[in-house]
Each structure stands twice: as structure tokens, then as C-alpha cells.
Amino acid sequence: MGAEELQTEKLIKEKAKILFFQKGFLNATTQEIADEAGVNRALIHYYFRSREQMLDLLLDETLEEKKVRVRTILSSELPFREKIARYIDTVVDYGLKYPYLENFIISETARHPDKIREFCSRDRIKSSDLIEEDLAKEIKKKKIAPISATHFMVNLSALCNYPLLAKSVLQTIHGMTDAAYRKFLIERKRIIFMTIFNEEMPELPVKKELTKHRA
Amino acid sequence: MGAEELQTEKLIKEKAKILFFQKGFLNATTQEIADEAGVNRALIHYYFRSREQMLDLLLDETLEEKKVRVRTILSSELPFREKIARYIDTVVDYGLKYPYLENFIISETARHPDKIREFCSRDRIKSSDLIEEDLAKEIKKKKIAPISATHFMVNLSALCNYPLLAKSVLQTIHGMTDAAYRKFLIERKRIIFMTIFNEEMPELPVKKELTKHRA
DNA sequence: ATTCGTGTTAACAAAATTGTTAAACAAAAA
DNA sequence: TTTTTGTTTAACAATTTTGTTAACACGAAT
DSSP: OHHHHHHHHHHHHHHHHIIIIISOOTTOOHHHHHHHHTSOTHHHHHHHSSHHHHHHHHHHHHHHHHHHHHHHHHTSOSOHHHHHHHHHHHHHHHHHHOTTHHHHHHHHHHHOHHHHHHHHHTOOOOHHHHHHHHHHHHHHTTSSOOOOHHHHHHHHHHHHHHHHHTHHHHHHHTTOOHHHHHHHHHHHHHHHHHHHHSSOOOOOOOOOOOOOOOO | OHHHHHHHHHHHHHHHHIIIIISOOTTOOHHHHHHHHTSOHHHHHHHHSSHHHHHHHHHHHHHHHHHHHHHHHHTSOSOHHHHHHHHHHHHHHHHHHOTTHHHHHHHHHHHOHHHHHHHHHTOOOOHHHHHHHHHHHHHHTTSSOOOOHHHHHHHHHHHHHHHHHTHHHHHHHTTOOHHHHHHHHHHHHHHHHHHHHSSOOOOOOOOOOOOOOOO
């Protein structure tokens, strides 16, 4: 019983994620979601009460997963530049896997600003806090031009995420195939690092499990 | 007759723009649009045939206006850095006025990739072409690290537009009021220039009409 | 075997939204 | 004034989409 329940519930969420995050059907109906999962539409209401509550859950889980990924990297004990390099690598790769994830987050939060507000109120440490010290040191050592942690972090997110958000526009303007755009995004990892630090990106050591440092 | 027609038609479009671009109701119904304009809902169909065709028109006009603004600046004869400074200034200011414009463009083009494809096919010169020469010179003079015009342009758009796209998220994370976020965006003009060029942004001379240079 | 609970389905009801139409209306043209 | 043309409105129809419910299936517990 319990097993079945979790299976179907999970299945629906997984398939909904594919629809939203990979295929980009941001306004998918309950029917389309049910079809994708190969289940009866009523099950969506059985498990999630309403379409809206299901979206809430998806948004919440998605934000949570992203937060964890980011924090794991930013709160690690890696040297600053390697930390940022890994952040770029991870965010871009994640974006390649789920091209419409950011679009989902952004359109959902634009629609219901309260949701993101509640989510943010759960913990008071923002990601820019995690790099504040590192950044201050770099600036003191004159290894980077003075910049606030907030602006630094927004710059970084912008450079990583915008090309995904604007995929359809950019890809069309520059006449790229899907494959070419993929290559372009991977190239960008180096470009982003270069733009931020004005120097070549270091080779990343083979990915190993990062140990979480701070809360 | 003709006068009246243009008035109402224009009125509806203006109010729809407010709804979409300023208030961020990206999924506004025909009824909501009609209410905003204070007209009968049927008029929307009278003038635009269908909701979809109205959105097409809005998207087209919006893209066109943005293209003109950008081209006017990028094809001017200003020195490179001033050109870019003005681009940043214009794009950010425009974003302050219409905080959801980019969201609209992006969600519409994600929904109907054909629309943007057709729009782009109308002229073959992309904005990155307009800076190609300038950029090559800068690189040759070692005044900027080597970078392709495409990456340069995407960087620039990303840094300017992302903070608007992700407004609700960023504003909440960093706990800013609307006023504070506005200030933050204006601060960013200098930050963006700094990030791109690694040097202070020059003071912009008083805005004068720019003369268009190339097509 | 019967009961019970969970999961599942089809059928139904309700709401929201779009699109159409016929008639009212206003203003210019005849 | 009457006609005509273009504009506006209310009412209607059709569709889409969400949400509910009653019945069914089926394994587990009694």
C-alpha cells in the first residue's frame, strides 16, 4: 500500500518535471501531466489535491534541491576560484539537463511572489553570505576589483542562467542547432570564469564528493 | 471613424502592455485586458481577431522596438566603451520602466519558437555583428581579454537582463523593498561595465539623439 | 470469507475562458 | 431625413480545464 502510493506519487512528480523542466511545457494541463505519467488524471487530485498545490510542491522541491547543490559547493573548503569554477560547472551542467528549470522557477515566482517569500524566510543565510569572506580576502589581496558579494553573486547567476532562460531567443538569433547551442553553453563555462576573474579557468580536479562545511 | 478606431485599438494595446510588462500578469485573460482598458471584451476580438493574434502583435512590436533601440546605439559612431555604457544605461532604464518585458518575450518565445524564428529571419544582421569590428580592435590593442562577439553580447545581455527576469527571486532573497531593488539596479550599471571591462565606467555625456549609422 | 483501506478509474459537474453573433448605437454620407 | 458604415455591447455557444464522486479492484487483516 504505502509502497504503491509513493511509487505513483513519485512517478507523477518525475514526469511533471520532465514536462516542465525538460520539454518546457510550462502551462501543461493536468491531463497532459497525467498522460506523460500514463495514469488517470484523477490521481493527480488524489495525491496533490489540486493542480496548484502540485505546482507549489514542485517549486518547493526544485528550489530546495538547487539550494542544496549551491550551498554544498559554496560552503566547501575549496579555494575561492575553484569554488566558483565548480559552481559554474555545476549550474551550467544542471541547466543543460533541465533547460526550462529556471524558466519554471521564474514564472512561478513572478506569479506567486508569496511562495518564494515563504521559502526564503525558512533560513536566513543567503548564498552571497557564503562567499562574503572569501571575496573580501580576494579584494584585499587586489586579486579582484572591489565588488559587493550581492553584485558578485548576481553577476555569476546572470552569466550562468540567462543563456538558458533566453535559449529560444539566443539560439534563433545566432542560428544555432540544439547541438551547437549545447556546445556554446559548455564553452561559456570558461568564458564566464574569464569574465568574472579576468584570467583563465583552472582545470577542475575530478569531481569528488564535497564535504559540507557551514550550515 | 479612423480616428476612433486607432484610439481604441491603441488603448487596448497600451493597457495590455501595462498588464503584461509592468504588472507582470503574463497569463492575463481577455477579460482582464478588457477591464484594464475599460472596454467591452468583444472589442478585443473585433480588433485583433483572437487573443493569440493580439499576443503575436504585442510580441512583434515589442521585439521590434527593442531591436531599434539596441541598433541605434550599437550602430552609432560612439567610441566602443561609451557605446557599451550607453547600451547598459538604456537597457537597464528600460527594464526599470517595464520590469516584466523580458519575461514576456522569453515566455512567448519559449511557447512559440516559430514566432521568434520568423521575426529573426526578417533581417540577417544580429547585434553581435554590430560590435564585431570594435571588439576585434579592442582585443588587438589588448584592452580587453579575447572573447567572441557572441559571448561578449550574451554576457552583456545576461548582466543587464537577468536581474529583471529574476526580480521576484532576487528581491526576496536579498530582502529588498521595491525602492531598494530599483537602487540596486541602477548601481548595477557601473558594476556591469566594471565586470565587462575591468575598469570604471566613464561619465555619460548628456543624452542626445544618436544618429543611426549602419542599417 | 468477509471486511477494510488504499489505489484506481470513468463519469459527471462546475467553472473559467474564448470566440461568435445579432442588435443597438453613433457619426458621416447620401 | 434616410442610409450607410463602422463601432460597441450584451447575450449566447462552444470549448477547455479543473475538481468531485461513486463504483471498482485487490491485497491485507480479522
